[in-house]
Amino acid sequence: MSNIIPHKYEISVSERASLKGQKPIAVWFSGLSGSGKSTLANLLEKKLFSEGFHTYTLDGDNMRCGLNRDLGFDQESRNENIRRIAEVCKLFLDSGLIVIAAFITPKKIDRNIIKSTLGDACIEIFVDTPIEICEKRDVKGLYKKARQGEIRNFTGVTCEFEKPTAPDLHVETQKEEIEESIRRIFQYIHDRIIEK
Structure with missing residues (x-):
C-alpha cells in the first residue's frame, strides 16, 4: 500500500451535489x-x-450477480460482501447521489463498518419483521431450502441476526401498511436531502 497515492480530483462532492440540487x-x-x-427500497x-x-x-x-459474484456465504465472505458494498455506496455519495442499499446486514460489527465508512451520510433503517412472517412470504423459497439443509449459513435459520439496538428508523412491516412506512421514511430523510 505504500506506493498507492490517491489522485485528488478538482470537482468536490459539494459541487456535484449542488449540480443535482440535493445532499x-x-x-x-x-x-x-x-x-x-x-x-x-424500490x-x-x-x-x-x-x-x-x-x-x-x-x-x-x-450485487452478487456482478461485483461480488466471487464471494461465497461463509462468514468471511459475507463480511467482505458488506465491506465492498459500503465502499460502493461511498463512491455514489462522492458523486452526489442518494444511494439506497437493501442488505440483510445481520452483524453489528458490519453495521459499524458501514457507519464508519459512510459517516453522517448514513441513515440506518431496520426492517423488523418476525421470522415467521418472513418464512410465510418466502417468495424465493430460500427458507424452505435452508430448513432442508440445502442452504448453509442462512440468516435466521442457521445464522443469527443481531438486531440493531439504535437504528435511525424502525419499520415493522407486519404492523403498518407499506404506504405508511414509505411516508415515514420519506418524511425522515426529506430535510436531509434538500440542498440549502
Whole structure:
C-alpha cells in the first residue's frame, strides 16, 4: 500500500451535489430475507425519483450477480460482501447521489463498518419483521431450502441476526401498511436531502 497515492480530483462532492440540487445520503435497509427491504427500497426510490432527486439502489442479489459474484456465504465472505458494498455506496455519495442499499446486514460489527465508512451520510433503517412472517412470504423459497439443509449459513435459520439496538428508523412491516412506512421514511430523510 505504500506506493498507492490517491489522485485528488478538482470537482468536490459539494459541487456535484449542488449540480443535482440535493445532499447525498445513504439509506441502508437491514433485516431478514423476506422482511420487505427490497420492496421498501424500490418504493422509496420511485418516490424520490418522482420528486426529482437523483438516486441509485443497490440490492443483495444484484450485487452478487456482478461485483461480488466471487464471494461465497461463509462468514468471511459475507463480511467482505458488506465491506465492498459500503465502499460502493461511498463512491455514489462522492458523486452526489442518494444511494439506497437493501442488505440483510445481520452483524453489528458490519453495521459499524458501514457507519464508519459512510459517516453522517448514513441513515440506518431496520426492517423488523418476525421470522415467521418472513418464512410465510418466502417468495424465493430460500427458507424452505435452508430448513432442508440445502442452504448453509442462512440468516435466521442457521445464522443469527443481531438486531440493531439504535437504528435511525424502525419499520415493522407486519404492523403498518407499506404506504405508511414509505411516508415515514420519506418524511425522515426529506430535510436531509434538500440542498440549502
